Amino acid sequence: MKFENSEYFKILNPTKLVMPFGTYYLCEKFLIVELDEGVHFDWDKAEQIIKKVFEFYGDDAIIGFISNRINHYSVDPNNWKKVEEKYSLIIASAIVMYNSSTYMNASIEKQFTQKSIKRCLSLKEAIDWMQNLKEFN
Template sequence: MSIKDSDLKHLITMSCKNNLGYMYFLNNIVIIEFDEGVHVDLKNTKSLFKQLKKYFGENKPFGVVANRVNSYSVKLLDIPAFRNQLKNLSGYAVVGHDPASIMNAAIESNFCLSDDVGHDNIYEAIFSVNNKVKKRLKAS
């Protein structure tokens, strides 16, 4: 289910569309819903990073929840480079809604340096990422 169709839609402060899909901004978290069939890699994420930096700045801790409402691919070897682009990224989660997307979330978890990032519902993912952001805010 898309965040815009959930009972959490009232938390959305801003949304935008880019070449990869939709971004829904909450206070300290962005929910990204990539379009069907896109391939996410370092070459095509420039506008995504620009929008993240515009909303959160260079220093404010924030988190990302990838809500897998569509099927897409990620160049897993680019994940460390993604993190280098976003020094203030404090938490990341992937929500899978079917067996294939849950499996992809588990695979992505293996390439992340944080705890298990795969979740089967948006509420759990937002809670987890928000806690990581809060810890980073307290530490700064």
């Protein structure tokens, strides 16, 4: 389910950021990402969005990250490690899975980070988990 079609879209009132490779929804404490079909999300794209995240949340941003995987695309799993080493902005991540290949990819990506990555079966599950993180309460 696209975030804009969910009950949370109106509740969270996000700032929508459309990039050439996907759509980002900047909420108060976390962002929701929906990458475009067929994109290869590499380090160059990661740095482009990280710059926008710091512009929106500030230089000392501490946020959560939800990847709403409604489309098929590839991600360089080393991005997770690079983000941790270069920036300290993501405290936890959730990956919303809609098929078994997404589950396998999320399991592989989980090996590349020391931060918590929760694999979720719905956008609701991911948002509820993110909103209840102890770091935000």
